[in-house]
Structure formats: structure tokens, C-alpha cells
Amino acid sequence: MHATEIVLPGIVEPAGLRVRDRELPAPGAGQALVRVEASGVSFAEQQMRRGKYYDQPKFPFVPGYDLVGRVERVGPGVDGALAGTRVAAVTKIGGWATAALVDAGDLVPVPDGVDPAAAETVVVNGVTAWQMLHRMARVPRGGTILVLGANGGVGSTLVQLARHAGIRVVGTASPRHHAAVRALGAEPIDYQDPQLPAKARALAPDGYDGVFDHVGGPGILESWRLVRRGGALVSYGSAATRDVAGNPRLPVLTLFGRLLWWNLAPNGRRAGFYNLWAGRRRRAAFQARLREDLTNVFALLAAGSLTAQVAARVPLREAAEAVRLAESGTVAGKVVLIP
Structure with a gap:
């Protein structure tokens, strides 16, 4: 099948992305050929173009952390009914294309009637939010959480999943996004307010059952201080060090070390870094867990209990503009590429 792909050739500005056309081979054993209907621009790709994503492949490669599409053909050993x-699928790379070869074990059915772009917004964002909330933090019904970046792709999904589970949510965002954050059911705080830690504490004097921090950097200490006894800090990024020069792994390793130290301290609180790919070596168990969690998220989306936060739909060939928009800080939700 003919495929158009967006290639990341190296550390470049968005305009440096390249468009490539090529013929894909037939699917091999255990593979499926998927005609892509939607892929997204996430923080991972923003880091990859800077060469700062922790375990990204060598340049050049096709970005695209996840995708939604229809199965065109399957390879040997795959049930033909899948066609x-x-x-x-969560792919890590390769999603920014009109067609892609995917391990059939990584595919999760999308409910009938769900718009591809809507489904795309809750693939990696939905799995991330679900697993952080229910598998890592294990926040109980009636608890209170703090979500940094409550207007973002993961943040807005996390707010909705928490509210559906009967959890109170306080969320940070810029003032222009406060109305949207309130509409999702969270209590907003200006993320640039110098009194943010004090205001967050005032809204939960006994601390939070869960604090979800994608910012990292020095501010992670304030997040830790806001966690109540029995609660958890879940870190899932280091946006504060996005533009820091030098070894891209150093800020992440520093963050890992700090979280490990806190988690080992006998203070009744937990701290950890969320890694979607944890347990990947036990492939069957990893795929089953991801399939279960994403199926739960899709069920909520299909039922109307979860609203897709589509910030913009951009043609695949205009990926450079999509990346600029996603990095602008002016949108709420996820920018989706439409082949």
C-alpha cells in the first residue's frame, strides 16, 4: 500500500519536518496493515523533535505516538476477521502517516459510532490518565486530587475520569482556560500565580490524595509537599526542563532519583514516575493491561461520560503547523492530524 509519512530528520524546528511517500510491504507474521484515520501531537513528539525524549530512536524516524484507523489487511497468524x-494503537513512533504496519496484539477495537478524531484524543491520553489514577495513585471515591495542566490533553482527560469516579479535582491552567476547566468539573487555579502552592493548600488543608505533575523541575518539591499522608505524587513529565540545554537524560534521571528517595522515606506517602511502557518485556501481560484500560476509556467515551477534547484537526501534510499549534500553549485539548 502507498503511504505518505511525516519524517523527523533530526533536531529541527517544526518547519524542518519532511513529507515522504513510499510503498509499504505486506504485513508480516503477527502484523496488521492499518489505514490511519487520525493521529495526535503529544508532548512526546514535542520532546522528540528537540532530541530530549528519554528513549527516542535515532534520527530520522516517523513520529506519532498513537493512531486510530481501519485494518486493511492482516499477516499470517492474525485472525482475518480483524480486517x-x-x-x-499506542505505537510510540510511526503514527504520523496515512498507513502503518502495527503488531496485531497492540490493536484495541474502537466502539462503533465514535468519531476517529475523538477516539484519537483518548488513546495515549486516556490510557495514561486511567493508569495514573486507578493503577498508580489508586485514589478512592470521595478523595481530592490536584492536576497540573488541567486543560491539556492528559490533564483534561484525567479531570473527567476522576469526576466520573466521584473524586474532587483542583486543576491548574492559565486564566483563559479556567472556564473550560470548570466545565470539566474541576476548580481552577492560575498556574502562574506566585501563591499557587498556598492557594492549592487552602483548597485542601489536609493535603491531596493524589497530585499529578507533568512539569517536574524545582516545582516538583511543592507538589510533594501537597500530598497528604496515604496519598501519592505521580510525575509523568518534565516540561519545566523542555528547553534546558545539555544532556537530555540528566533532568529526567535527577527527577527519578528524587522520586525514588521520597518513595523510600518512611512518611506514609508514595511517589513515582508514570511510564506507559513499564512491563513491556512481559509483552502479553502488557498488551492485555493496555487493552483492558483503553477499552474502559472507550466505553466512557461512547457513553458520553467522557468528552473528547479535540483542540484542532489539521491535515497530515501540515504537520509543521500542527506542532506549532500544539506547542503554542493557546489550545485546550489535543491537536489531531487527519491523513
């Missing part, structure tokens, strides 16, 4: 079905 023609709409599916989603």
Missing part, C-alpha cells in the same frame, strides 16, 4: 474493523 475492516476500526482500531486504535
Whole structure:
């Protein structure tokens, strides 16, 4: 099948992305050929173009952390009934294309009637939010959490999943996004307010059952201080060090060390870094867990209990503009590429 792909050739500005056309081989054993209907621009790709994503492949490569599409053909060993079905997959790379070869074990069915772009917004964002909330932090019904970046792709999904689970949410965002954050059911705080830690504490004097921090950097200490006894700090990024020069792994390793130290301290609180790919070596168990969690998220989306936060739909060939928009800080939700 002919495929158009967006290639990241090296450390470049968005305009440096390249468009490539090529013929894809037939799917091999255990593979499926998927005609892509939607892929997204996440923080991972923003880091990859800077050469700062922790374990990204060598340049050049096709970005695209996740995708939604229809199965065109399957390879040997794959159930032929999969052909023609709409599916989603977390791919890490390769999603920014009109077609992609995917391990059939990584495919998750998308419910009938769900718009591909809407489904795309909750693939990696939905799995990330679900697993952080329910598998890592294990926040109980009636608890209170703090979500940094509550207007973002993961943040807005996390707010909705928490509210559906009967959890109170306080979320940080710029003032222009406060109305949207309130509409999702969270209590907003200006993320640039110098009194943010004090205001967050005032809204939960006994501390938070869960604090979800994608910012990292020095501010992670304030997040830790806001966690109540029995609660958890879940870190899932280091946006504060996005533009820091030098070894891209150093800020992340520093963050890992700090979280490990806190987690080992006998203070009744937990701290950890969320890694979607943890347990990947036990491939079957990893795929089953991801399939279960994403199926739960899709069920909420199909039922209307979760609203897709589509910030913009941008043609695949205009990926450079999509990246600029996603990095602008002016949008709420996820920028979606449409082949």
C-alpha cells in the first residue's frame, strides 16, 4: 500500500519536518496493515523533535505516538476477521502517516459510532490518565486530587475520569482556560500565580490524595509537599526542563532519583514516575493491561461520560503547523492530524 509519512530528520524546528511517500510491504507474521484515520501531537513528539525524549530512536524516524484507523489487511497468524474493523494503537513512533504496519496484539477495537478524531484524543491520553489514577495513585471515591495542566490533553482527560469516579479535582491552567476547566468539573487555579502552592493548600488543608505533575523541575518539591499522608505524587513529565540545554537524560534521571528517595522515606506517602511502557518485556501481560484500560476509556467515551477534547484537526501534510499549534500553549485539548 502507498503511504505518505511525516519524517523527523533530526533536531529541527517544526518547519524542518519532511513529507515522504513510499510503498509499504505486506504485513508480516503477527502484523496488521492499518489505514490511519487520525493521529495526535503529544508532548512526546514535542520532546522528540528537540532530541530530549528519554528513549527516542535515532534520527530520522516517523513520529506519532498513537493512531486510530481501519485494518486493511492482516499477516499470517492474525485472525482475518480483524480486517475492516476500526482500531486504535499506542505505537510510540510511526503514527504520523496515512498507513502503518502495527503488531496485531497492540490493536484495541474502537466502539462503533465514535468519531476517529475523538477516539484519537483518548488513546495515549486516556490510557495514561486511567493508569495514573486507578493503577498508580489508586485514589478512592470521595478523595481530592490536584492536576497540573488541567486543560491539556492528559490533564483534561484525567479531570473527567476522576469526576466520573466521584473524586474532587483542583486543576491548574492559565486564566483563559479556567472556564473550560470548570466545565470539566474541576476548580481552577492560575498556574502562574506566585501563591499557587498556598492557594492549592487552602483548597485542601489536609493535603491531596493524589497530585499529578507533568512539569517536574524545582516545582516538583511543592507538589510533594501537597500530598497528604496515604496519598501519592505521580510525575509523568518534565516540561519545566523542555528547553534546558545539555544532556537530555540528566533532568529526567535527577527527577527519578528524587522520586525514588521520597518513595523510600518512611512518611506514609508514595511517589513515582508514570511510564506507559513499564512491563513491556512481559509483552502479553502488557498488551492485555493496555487493552483492558483503553477499552474502559472507550466505553466512557461512547457513553458520553467522557468528552473528547479535540483542540484542532489539521491535515497530515501540515504537520509543521500542527506542532506549532500544539506547542503554542493557546489550545485546550489535543491537536489531531487527519491523513
